[in-house]
Amino acid sequence: MPHPRGQTRRGRTEVPAERPPTRIGFLLIPDFAMIAYGCAMEPFRAANDLAGTTLYQWVHVSPDGGPVRASNGVSILADHGASQSLAQPGSLEVVFVCAGGNPAAFEDPATLAWLRAEAARGTRIGGISGGSYVLARAGLLAGYRCTAHWDYIPAMAERFPRLHLTRSLYEIDRDRCTSAGGTAALDMMLALIEAAQGRALAHAVAEWFLHTRPRAGGEPQRMSLRERYDTSHPDLLAVLDQMERSLEAPLPREDLARHAGISVRQLERLFRSHLGRTIGTHYLGLRLDHARRLLRQTPLSVLDTAMACGFVSAAHFSRSYTARFGRSPRQDRGRPTAGRPTG
Template structure:
């Protein structure tokens, strides 16, 4: 099998390594050349990862080479990537029946190329809010990885190790796949449906169950914030008691925590989408752009528009 890795500038090195290293291990442990791989960049030049390391490319986009799989590796701000030759090449590969994959921010590039319609897929949680705003009709999941016919997507980080375990098992049997996972000290191979993020208990360092229920509902209701009374009913305690719980366990009020969640979501949308400030405000539960701007400046020491300058779309030629 010939595997292509399309490396988008600022791709995530860890996610790329987690996808390619199982192929090397499969060859080594089987004693056969089951896989070979090549690197593709948009112009044939070395492709820089987000940490500054560059990978030498074997081909440029559109090169005359036959692949069985092509995995798009992206990171940084994939929503800003605009390169029509890349999108056209991916569509051409899809027409040829090449299996297409996306790692970390890679599914964003696949969506830009219009090759994800009718498929279920996943993307890194950091990119998900912007992606959903851009592509509300696509079937994006919050899972570790998804394999749907000839589309293979992974949320990034170390999740490609789990996805490639499934690929190797499908093609060469579970015995080899398990050997590869043990090679990389995977004591537990995760299912694709697993969560991308740590449970709230670990993320917040809190074990109080009613409080965790409330924070979970907050995270699920950012566009239309729940009332303080609804949150207290979720916890099964009085509003006064709920406020005490937030200050005791999180060091801030209920309102401060909820506002912080909404503003963090807003920052992701400002950086990764072309939505107007008003549209971002409404998507994060603010009734007006002026209210949103005041809250944003108070939180981050600059207005919402200040997020836009470093993240303008890059046109790769």
Template sequence: MANNQVSTRTVGFLLVPGFALMSYAAAVEPLRAANLISGRELYRWWHAAPGGKPVMASNGVAIIPDCGTSTERGADMVFVCAGGNPALFEDKSTFAWLRRLARKGVTIGGISGGPYILAKAGLLDERRATLHWEHLPAFREAFPGVEVVPSLFEIDGNRITCSGGISALDMMVALIERDHGRQLAASVGDWFLHTHIREGFGPQRMDLRYRLGIADEKLVAVLRAMEKNLETPLSRAALARSAGISLRQLERLFKSHIGHGIHSHYRWLRLERARQLLRETTLPVLDVALDTGFVSSSQFARAYTRAFGEPPSRTRLHG
């Protein structure tokens, strides 16, 4: 239901170096459109950056902020926009600033990798949250006290998290609808040629059939099972049984559609997950190995070095 009394809401954006420009633009542009379409200043916004210095997006575009994280500017909501590897962000003054805002009753949000920074500031404990799928495995390991869901966006009271990309547009349309009603929200979506506004609980990733260009339903079912069982890999025979076909048939499907065998593909999925954990967590290498289905750190190190041309310790060092 729209609010009867219209007042201007102020939104702050904390831009962390390496933030995703698309995610930020998809969050701020709907506010501009809401003002333009309604003919009123429903929203105003400002930008902050650590140290108050120009901040560069992941694509090299720099934005000059209005202030640093010592600002006392007022806001109804503040969104942290981050990308790259948010696990490496360690600015204690920024964490303290975010906690001060939360104590004042400001709604705190995170977009793309931004929820990682909120969690590091202790602002997502016992909360439901989402973030970009790339960061989900490491985030779950690092913050077991956060209820992580692989949705487009989550609104849990005065904490709002968003997986990033164009889902920030879906999130902002939902917030505009909450503030000013469905008609304005629909008009904002239409303004950006966004003909289908997605609910927050929608999936982040494209269905495997489209992502990999595979139409065979049995093979797709097996690939889904693989992605869901990386810590305790299923045997090739179990995968074939789950698809209702013989192991030989399944091997042929992999060679035909994937280009290599079942074992090679499964190992690659597990090693990709391991690389994410090495980059974005401080888990010991042995824990990373066990979490991705390897029985020892030495077995893991050999497979990892063959796949990526460097040992796990070097990936961890370069984070």
């Protein structure tokens, strides 16, 4: 009976000549997303099982050495604390930082110093979802292409304007690798396994997890506007795209209609019939959602946030914000993103 290409007669996937296992550290930041962590860690376990040998070993690290609670309430025991002496220098070859919730609120100088020390030793450093934010705080993404979950990108761009920040699923740039989180972490780990162990093993791992089409790093994170709004009307899609690109300087209805080549009345009808709301209501919602991300994830003042979202009056911004979210901008500043599905 023929065997799948790249597999031995025992069903194990062939890998390059034996070498010491790659040592990986998973630094878990409180409120990390379990799905992103699982998609980052499980491919290495599967690679070991499918290869029939220990290719990868891993430890869990927390800021203080204690258990770390994920956003879903599950806690994972840590093997070490970042503020403690982890082991001899060079004991880890890769460190992945897993974070979710509101990584902008994470304040632990000892953990950031440990990450910088690992990077200085030549350890490959990775960020999963909000972990990229933590790496940026540590100053470890300067000069590298990087990405993060789309919910964090606006705040990261505001706080770290010099970052080469993309909206890709993942970025692997020399000794830095960052993932948007969620299932994108699985795609990035498959790419790393392929680079180290070969395509056959990476494909076997993908199939093991029923991931029949591993995605390239440059693929988009979000659904298209057509899928997100469940509409295929070209004029409406053109205007929705223009709105999302113009949050800081909102365009008048006349300019939006002119961009689509229709009248304001026609555009208003499109919004009501396809989205069930007016142009103004939809645009205001986009700007307020953007404001909420900036308030929670950046040190911008309420006034600066208002201006960054196209409000000329702090009072108008505060009234609109409170009406939408039931909390004032000041009450929401730095508030954890509990209940949000950020991966």
